[in-house]
Amino acid sequence: MDKEYDKEVRAAVGKQIKALRLEKGLSQEEFAFQVGIDRTYVSFIERGVRSPRIPVIYRIAYVLGVSPGELLVEINKTPD
Amino acid sequence: MDKEYDKEVRAAVGKQIKALRLEKGLSQEEFAFQVGIDRTYVSFIERGVRSPRIPVIYRIAYVLGVSPGELLVEINKTPD
Numbered sequence: 001m002d003k004e005y006d007k008e009v010r011a012a013v014g015k016q017i018k019a020l021r022l023e024k025g026l027s028q029e030e031f032a033f034q035v036g037i038d039r040t041y042v043s044f045i046e047r048g049v050r051s052p053r054i055p056v057i058y059r060i061a062y063v064l065g066v067s068p069g070e071l072l073v074e075i076n077k078t079p080d
Numbered sequence: 081m082d083k084e085y086d087k088e089v090r091a092a093v094g095k096q097i098k099a100l101r102l103e104k105g106l107s108q109e110e111f112a113f114q115v116g117i118d119r120t121y122v123s124f125i126e127r128g129v130r131s132p133r134i135p136v137i138y139r140i141a142y143v144l145g146v147s148p149g150e151l152l153v154e155i156n157k158t159p160d
Contacts, residue, residue: 053133069149
């Protein structure tokens with residue numbers, strides 16, 4: 001049962017990752033290759049359909065040149 | 081194939097979660113109940129055996145009263 005809160009979290013993190021990827025001028029292909037994940041997975045993540053495990057978040061942060069924490073943007077919603 | 085980097089990430093995040101939980105004076109039982117996860121899962125997370133999905137990281141941060149990003153401590157290692 002996919003909770004509303006979880007969807008909002010995935011959407012917010014996906015949006016942040018996409019924004020930072022575009023800021024770096026990386027295509028989904030290049031980004032996926034550098035992180036070591038599949039391009040379709042990048043698309044799922046950015047659309048908030050999937051949320052990666054923490055180690056993948058760290059790899060994404062490394063490729064984007066930001067701290068891992070910077071990918072976990074705050075959302076003003078309480079867990080349901 | 082569990083990479084060294086992934087192990088270090090899980091260990092660092094687990095250690096951070098445990099430290100913040102103890103700081104708040106919560107037992108694993110109380111903490112698990114408040115987050116809505118199983119106590120044994122808390123133990124796996126804190127020992128770096130498992131790493132939670134992002135929505136669970138947000139719920140953990142909410143219970144600990146910190147921002148989600150604060151749980152993803154930096155590690156000085158490059159992804160292998």
